[in-house]
Amino acid sequence: MSQDKITQIALSHVLLPLPKPISDAKVMTGVQKPMTEVSLLFVEITSQDGHQGMGFGYVLRAGGKAQYAHAQDLAPFLIGEDPNDIPRLWEKMAWQGASVGRCGVAVQAIGAFDTALWDMKAKRAGLSLAKLLGPYRDAVPTYNTSGGYFGTSIEEVCANADRSRANGIRGVKMKVGQPDVAEDIRRVTALRKHLGDEVPIMIDANQQWDRETAMRFGRAVDDLSLTWIEEPVSAHDYEGHAWLNANLDTPIATGEMLSSQESLQQLIDHRSVGFLQPDAPRIGGITPFMSLAGEAAKAGLKLAPHFVMEIHLPLAAAYPGDCWVEHFEWLEPLFEERIEIRDGCMQVPTRPGLGLSISEQTRHWTVASDRYGSA
Known part of the structure; x- marks a missing residue:
């Protein structure tokens, strides 16, 4: 049996508005301002054999644009890779961003890809995550x-x-x-x-x-x-x-x-x-x-x-x-x-993978999107 390959990756930067501003102790002490939205990075991966996986990460307050930008840098390196090789692909992405380290925005961008790969793996097996x-x-x-x-x-x-x-x-x-x-x-x-x-x-x-x-x-x-x-x-x-x-x-x-x-x-x-x-x-x-x-x-x-x-x-x-x-x-x-x-x-959900599908409303909150590879 030939190995599967990642053929397409879709990225989305979503700004989710909150119903009302949120304050915790960091706001009460003047360290931060109330939070009004959540910035999210969505990663959707498609393989040669027709398997799909979805993952996401988030940022509260500053950093969402940086997370999305790092994901844009990483996505091309996964095209053509076997989506089954999840730990190896995590390391590959980490090494691509080695100069910015293995914490913060760098790994938070990796996390959305990693979650998408696990979602795909579970769906391929017909199992919940x-x-x-x-x-x-x-x-x-x-x-x-x-x-x-x-x-x-x-x-x-x-x-x-x-x-x-x-x-x-x-x-x-x-x-x-x-x-x-x-x-x-x-x-x-x-x-x-x-x-x-x-x-x-x-x-x-x-x-x-x-x-x-x-x-x-x-x-x-x-x-x-x-x-x-x-x-x-x-x-x-x-x-x-x-x-x-x-x-x-x-x-x-x-x-x-x-x-x-x-x-x-x-x-x-x-x-x-x-x-x-x-x-x-x-x-x-x-x-x-x-x-x-x-x-x-x-x-x-x-x-x-x-x-x-x-x-x-x-x-x-x-x-x-x-x-x-x-x-x-x-x-x-x-x-x-x-x-x-x-x-x-x-x-615990019994649907395959994470058991999640992106809502149509989310598309309306999308402020940036990119695609890599071929359909």
Whole structure:
């Protein structure tokens, strides 16, 4: 049997508008402005044998044009390659961009190609991505984040939490890290009182504390039975997270802002977390994610991938340890399909590949597109 070959690659740069501006602690402290849109890179790959795969990555705030530009540089190098050779093609793309490194925008562009190749591989086999990887479960516990941002009163946060619970979502996360720590504590305490002791609550400081402030806050809320405290200090402060993780009753979660497999490995090596939060599109796609997940499992960590439930759900299903998937409805308009949620869990899709097809509306949000190879 002759080997298959990649014959065409289509790239799209999409700007997805958000229903309303989004603010977290980085906005409250003046580091960033409210977020109004999500920049996405879509990669669609077609092979000589007629197989197709779709992958995507994203950027929040600055960097979307750079991600798309790097994808334009990479695409020609995959034409004529066997799409089955996914790890080798990841390395080939990484070497093409060696002078800009193996983190940040460089690997985030690679991640969209890598995901498309995995999507194609699963479709070729007639399997869902979870079945191709080898699932441990067919449903993954989920928590909602979008209802707990700043700019939302605590009464609205509680109402949003009730709505999420009514829609089958198990846990809720709210933002903390504003300059007034006492107000943060008041809001978290009010949410716990409203939901009762059994509902999982996560809180996220988005890197806005120093170690001492994080410790004081953690001790103040240790008796609230929180599932985790997320990003209490700088994302790159491996030792600070490890110190907090060792000395607080509440587990520490972090990892979403790190943009390479190697940097997340530092969290594992330093015992910095109870919950590791890798983001597949940010670290280069499914290939590095699954390698990292293997290391996390060996270390006995729990897994809670960041954002992009559409990609992370099948990856979490293939994780041997305890895991969560984060519910964000932001990206739903991009796709024709919807993820089913019931009994506190996202149901792992059984459709071939990722089980996603790009919506017609997404074409209207496309600001740039390119094609490489022949039809």
